[in-house]
Amino acid sequence: MTQTAQTLLSNQVSLRKVDKVFSPPGKPADAVHALGPIDLELHHGEFFAVVGPSGCGKSTLLELIAGLSTATSGEVAFEGKPIEGRIPDGVGVVFQEDASFPWLTVSDNIAFGLRRMKLPPGEKARRIEKALAMMGLVPFANSYPAQLSGGMRQRVCIARTLVTEPRLILLDEPFGALDQQTRLLMGDEVLNLWRKTGATVFLITHALDEAAMLADRIGVMSARPGRLIDIVETGWSRDRDSRIVQEEQFGAITARLWRSLRQESMKAIGKIEAAT
């Protein structure tokens, strides 16, 4: 096999020279160059996190991979096919805000993830049970979101994505609204589901410690327009959990992330101050 063919096989997502400019119609002076140029390959089964200063284009990057937004130039592909204007089959997305439906039970919230899939009823029930079990929600299957904590509601949202059995899971700051201890424990949950499903995970986070604990590789973005200025390999084993935050290597990784980010974050804050 040629090296190019091998690279194509091992890369699940590929971004080539991708730029995103938001241009309000009829107002060229208000165009915002949000991102790019970006080149990035995500490997099958890896855990990739992205950190970057506020407003640098992290969510924009995730939306391009999710097919929720279209690149102004360049190519974005999932499993060798261009991503065009819709979430590709095999991709699941979880957003920061609690997106559970208050009028549905936990079970029905999870079933909602399957609404567009034609599955035999037995298979539907099997997947819902599996997702409930994987996210520790079995005792709450008939509860309503209002009866759950914020962390549990976010688990419901993750379970709703899991039922589709995605090969790539996109997480946009999914624990941003949770307290620090719950975030660490949710990190363990996500590591567990990453191991059990074998899916690739792409996580956007503003928390350097979260990226350092969870990811195999961490992409560091510059201030807007966001480009990748560093990629840090953590070197953790696949069976890691939140206890690694006590390890020396953990401190070294977060220190390296901060070294790469500090100046970019100051630029981002400078821009905010200049604009206000």
Ligand SMILES: Nc1ncnc2c1ncn2[C@@H]1O[C@H](COP(=O)(O)OP(=O)(O)OP(=O)(O)O)[C@@H](O)[C@H]1O
């Ligand atoms: N639909 C849009 N129209 C115009 N500008 C947009 C749009 N979406 C995002 N932007 C701008 O693009 C830039 C990048 O936004 P994005 O939300 O991707 O950044 P982010 O890194 O995720 O931010 P944060 O860390 O604050 O969540 C910002 O300047 C934002 O205002």
